[in-house]
Amino acid sequence: MTAPIRFVLVETSHPGNIGAVARSMKNMGLTDLVLVNPREFPHPEATARASGADDLLARARVVPTLEAAIEGCALVLATTARTREQHFRVHEAREAAARLVAEARSSASPAAVIFGTERYGLSNEHLLRAHALLRIPANPEYESLNLAMAAQLIAYEIRMAQRDAPVAAPRDAPLAAPEDMERLFRHLEEVMHEADFRDRTQSGTHLMGRIRRMFNRAELDVNEVNILRGILTAVQSKRRRAGSAQA
Amino acid sequence: MTAPIRFVLVETSHPGNIGAVARSMKNMGLTDLVLVNPREFPHPEATARASGADDLLARARVVPTLEAAIEGCALVLATTARTREQHFRVHEAREAAARLVAEARSSASPAAVIFGTERYGLSNEHLLRAHALLRIPANPEYESLNLAMAAQLIAYEIRMAQRDAPVAAPRDAPLAAPEDMERLFRHLEEVMHEADFRDRTQSGTHLMGRIRRMFNRAELDVNEVNILRGILTAVQSKRRRAGSAQA
Numbered sequence: 001m002t003a004p005i006r007f008v009l010v011e012t013s014h015p016g017n018i019g020a021v022a023r024s025m026k027n028m029g030l031t032d033l034v035l036v037n038p039r040e041f042p043h044p045e046a047t048a049r050a051s052g053a054d055d056l057l058a059r060a061r062v063v064p065t066l067e068a069a070i071e072g073c074a075l076v077l078a079t080t081a082r083t084r085e086q087h088f089r090v091h092e093a094r095e096a097a098a099r100l101v102a103e104a105r106s107s108a109s110p111a112a113v114i115f116g117t118e119r120y121g122l123s124n125e126h127l128l129r130a131h132a133l134l135r136i137p138a139n140p141e142y143e144s145l146n147l148a149m150a151a152q153l154i155a156y157e158i159r160m161a162q163r164d165a166p167v168a169a170p171r172d173a174p175l176a177a178p179e180d181m182e183r184l185f186r187h188l189e190e191v192m193h194e195a196d197f198r199d200r201t202q203s204g205t206h207l208m209g210r211i212r213r214m215f216n217r218a219e220l221d222v223n224e225v226n227i228l229r230g231i232l233t234a235v236q237s238k239r240r241r242a243g244s245a246q247a
Numbered sequence: 248m249t250a251p252i253r254f255v256l257v258e259t260s261h262p263g264n265i266g267a268v269a270r271s272m273k274n275m276g277l278t279d280l281v282l283v284n285p286r287e288f289p290h291p292e293a294t295a296r297a298s299g300a301d302d303l304l305a306r307a308r309v310v311p312t313l314e315a316a317i318e319g320c321a322l323v324l325a326t327t328a329r330t331r332e333q334h335f336r337v338h339e340a341r342e343a344a345a346r347l348v349a350e351a352r353s354s355a356s357p358a359a360v361i362f363g364t365e366r367y368g369l370s371n372e373h374l375l376r377a378h379a380l381l382r383i384p385a386n387p388e389y390e391s392l393n394l395a396m397a398a399q400l401i402a403y404e405i406r407m408a409q410r411d412a413p414v415a416a417p418r419d420a421p422l423a424a425p426e427d428m429e430r431l432f433r434h435l436e437e438v439m440h441e442a443d444f445r446d447r448t449q450s451g452t453h454l455m456g457r458i459r460r461m462f463n464r465a466e467l468d469v470n471e472v473n474i475l476r477g478i479l480t481a482v483q484s485k486r487r488r489a490g491s492a493q494a
Contacts, residue, residue: 023393024396026386026389027385027386027389027390027391027392027396028385028386029385029386051391051393052389052391053389094407136403137406137407137410138274138275138276138406139273139274139275139276139406142273142274142299142300143274144274144298144299145274145399146270146298148396149271149274149395149396149399152392152396152399152400153399153400153403156383156400159384159385159386160341160384163384
């Protein structure tokens with residue numbers, strides 16, 4: 001049971017970079033490429049830069065949202081150039097590669113790495129979909145790796161990890177898929193709303209962001225999500241029964 | 248005492264690649280770039296691709312031969328895509344980076360990595376200048392990394408090795424510089440000629456190639472080269488004395 005490791009490119013501006021990423025993936029034996037709302041694709045420049053990796057481009061899936069790109073995935077890592085990011089777990093590329101390989105080996109669901117736009121990287125909204133962040137160690141005085149270079153380094157580390165890594169200890173249950181996490185967050189938000197919960201220190205969206213980071217960091221498996229949702233459902237029906245009793 | 252690690256680009260065809268290599272070096276904290284007979288340099292495309300690393304380009308030395316580029320260097324590694332190369336020692340990128348860092352740390356002479364042309368890589372003639380070859384492990388079905396990607400991966404491994412590696416055990420004496428090795432080879436060839444040495448299995452140039460690979464693989468230090476040249480000189484004067492006695 002070995003699932004693929006997927007590269008997800010979010011809103012890439014230059015089609016040439018999509019081609020270069022495809023080439024760097026194929027160089028390292030990766031094949032699963034998903035494009036979220038690319039500015040121009042397919043495009044002759046993408047094909048030119050892909051060189052002999054045009055088969056990867058031909059098979060690449062184009063989807064409208066990051067949600068669709070990571071649906072059904074297990075571990076999701078988001079690339080970042082920032083060195084510190086509050087409330088996120090951050091892995092360096094080598095360690096991240098070892099985790100991706102271990103997850104993909106012990107799972108039927110793909111593990112994914114998300115790459116942002118050339119100019120701005122990933123938005124905070126995007127980062128909230130990831131279990132952890134992936135950072136490439138670089139010269140602090142000049143850290144700006146371009147997209148294709150970053151993809152090449154990460155693909156290389158994945159190949160090295162595939163060769164070197166021991167087989168991971170199996171999980172009790174697979175990691176919860178991103179869509180299950182979304183349902184959990186919506187459920188929790190619903191309960192918070194029904195309970196008229198107001199946090200004094202944080203505004204509404206800010207609060208949900210913190211909650212997402214917290215639960216993503218916990219890397220919940222499907223059983224754990226079911227337990228939490230069971231609790232939320234219990235809370236709701238209790239309140240509703242209480243409500244109707246009062247009426 | 249820490250010497251720099253130098254990247255040497257041999258006869259690069261596309262100036263854009265020179266810029267991309269400069270950027271990848273700066274990303275990983277390297278600064279010593281030497282260009283052997285580039286087709287076009289300086290060039291606006293090099294500057295464009297270098298992005299914020301134009302200071303490296305401005306400082307890059309342009310020289311006419313590989314010999315000039317590696318003059319005074321200690322360890323010299325040559326990049327290759329070929330998996331097996333007879334009579335050469337081959338290091339994978341990670342191991343090569345560890346060696347380069349260890350050498351540069353314990354030496355006043357730069358360690359160097361040589362990169363060939365985009366199309367043909369390094370010639371056999373070039374490989375004979377190197378102590379060992381450096382290979383990036385890749386998908387055997389699609390190994391062709393482009394020049395800038397290869398430079399990026401090697402620069403990254405050097406950075407990781409600089410951070411992680413213990414300080415190397417000091418050498419007795421520094422590695423012989425390439426020009427000392429050249430003098431040794433010329434001296435040996437002279438002695439072979441004077442002795443009317445003929446190898447039955449190999450033609451003349453082929454034979455010197457094998458001898459070079461053999462001695463490069465031995466990674467001779469300056470003392471060892473002096474010993475060998477002392478032996479050659481002794482052989483020559485012995486023969487000359489014998490010759491004049493006969494005359």
